[in-house]
């Protein structure tokens with residue numbers, strides 16, 4: 001179009017005519033953009049802190065279980081060849097570390113109190129690499145690499161085998177009696193005390209106690225509840241995978257603090273081999289937790305693992321699938337920020353539209369002259385839109401600089417939350433200090449959107465300008 | 478340069494323009510029949526409110542008449558779209574306004590180039606013609622000045638340069654000397670008379686300044702929206 005350079009020159013120079021007005025409108029845009037970038041930064045920072053807080057303690061970015069385990073963990077939902085599978089998972093590209101775990105429940109008793117615990121058996125080296133559990137030890141020390149030696153199960157002697165058969169027959173008879181008693185209403189006699197002690201003796205022979213109490217880590221809240229300090233012994237009672245009662249004494253080697261209240265109040269962590277032995281699981285385990293080099297690759301890596309023959313029959317899930325509650329929280333966090341940003345933008349756009357509209361009214365005669373000498377209405381629209389876009393672009397880039405600066409500062413120093421500090425929402429802890437994270441999208445979206453808004457906001461004044469009567473140029477009114 | 482010998486530069490017939498002011502209807506023009514030949518230099522005279530500005534607006538295609546016709550070089554404005562009228566203004570007509578109406582953000586030279594640029598004339602040609610035109614109105618030294626750095630007379634000369642650099646048929650000027658002292662007014666008139674002779678453009682301008690009226694070769698008197706006299710000086 002003829003005169004585009006002219007249109008641009010007029011638009012650009014018009015910005016310099018009322019410097020104060022331009023500066024104020026520009027400041028509104030710049031503040032808007034920088035606030036948006038900062039909000040996105042803090043929101044992204046908070047979300048990634050939340051995600052990190054859940055994925056860096058126990059939850060892996062990707063986890064592998066037997067079908068059904070993740071929704072309802074049960075001892076029998078285990079998989080075999082656990083160590084080999086862990087090694088295969090660890091060798092997968094993009095996987096930083098893999099933890100191999102056995103999970104069960106037990107009743108822990110100290111000299112003072114007892115409490116239900118979630119007993120987790122881990123490979124100490126793998127767990128340290130995956131969840132950095134070793135760094136969370138607040139007193140005592142971390143689990144040693146080698147498990148406690150447990151004596152081999154003894155062969156039963158002939159006498160003992162006979163006793164076993166006798167006890168079995170007795171138990172069968174007792175069961176039959178009980179069924180009869182149900183029919184007749186008579187009370188069934190308790191099995192004799194003697195047979196109970198004998199059963200225990202036989203079990204001890206079949207699964208003997210370890211040579212020394214195996215080491216165990218306790219969550220700090222749990223340790224306080226049990227009144228157990230480092231070096232104290234804790235008695236764990238549970239049922240093994242065959243349903244038989246087992247009872248093993250552990251020694252507290254350390255106390256850990258993860259920051260997650262639920263974990264610190266219920267977790268007892270021991271060597272994988274000790275816990276496998278306790279539950280009679282052999283080489284079976286319940287969980288592979290994978291920590292990835294890049295958390296955003298969880299979906300792809302989960303998909304490729306699921307296709308591996310080594311994981312056939314197992315369920316591979318991402319943390320998003322395992323913790324939809326946290327995903328929802330991150331999403332609502334984002335939605336809240338987006339609403340705030342939209343409000344800021346609308347306010348800034350109205351400010352820009354108002355400024356330009358004022359300028360248009362002030363320059364009506366000039367616009368009339370341009371119309372009179374034959375400038376096309378479209379060229380006038382373009383001229384006004386260019387003026388607005390230049391103002392918006394200049395101010396947006398200032399805002400970009402300021403916003404990025406704020407993000408970098410907040411990334412480095414953070415906003416201390418004071419009294420609110422360090423609370424936990426569904427296991428995802430809001431960190432005591434909010435850190436901003438700078439992302440390309442978080443910085444460029446507000447700039448792009450603001451430019452778009454500025455141009456849209458210019459259309460109204462531009463339309464007013466384009467309709468200016470050319471006759472305004474004549475006379476001295 | 479005119480569009481052939483047959484059509485006059487400007488012709489109006491039965492031109493009426495009424496304005497509504499609340500419930501009152503003002504008849505600004507009340508049946509104007511007028512013909513301007515190519516190259517004529519004509520003054521519209523008349524008291525304030527007689528309709529001079531209104532007539533220039535209608536002839537310059539800046540407003541549409543209530544009734545009647547305007548023809549510029551034989552083209553009937555009533556049959557043309559807004560875009561066609563804009564094009565006609567851009568290509569055929571030069572305007573000089575009472576309030577100068579230069580763009581304050583452009584230099585004298587850029588103001589003189591404005592209409593040429595809108596016409597799509599190439600950069601180099603724009604510059605050459607605008608410079609020549611500013612020199613011929615006696616502003617050879619002041620190309621780079623902004624309007625705010627020029628006197629009223631100098632600004633109005635830039636406006637004349639802008640109008641004449643681009644006009645092909647007609648130059649319309651509404652009281653071009655009204656805001657000037659008598660010396661500036663005289664020299665501006667000299668320039669206009671000179672340019673009229675040189676470029677063979679048709680000039681029509683309004684004034685109630687008797688010295689200006691005295692320089693014209695044809696004087697049309699308006700009163701209450703009607704032509705009351707139309708006199709030609711002998712050449």
Ligand SMILES: Nc1ncnc2c1ncn2[C@@H]1O[C@H](COP(=O)(O)OP(=O)(O)OP(=O)(O)O)[C@@H](O)[C@H]1O
Pocket residue numbers: 475496497498503504505523524525526527528529530531532
């Ligand atoms: N936009 C308008 N709205 C209403 N009335 C108008 C308008 N423009 C002009 N008029 C009226 O039309 C009549 C003619 O006005 P016009 O401006 O053409 O006179 P003029 O001869 O140019 O006067 P002056 O010498 O004061 O410039 C006047 O009565 C004026 O009040």
Ligand SMILES: [Mg+2]
Pocket residue numbers: 475476529530531651
């Ligand atoms: Mg007038």
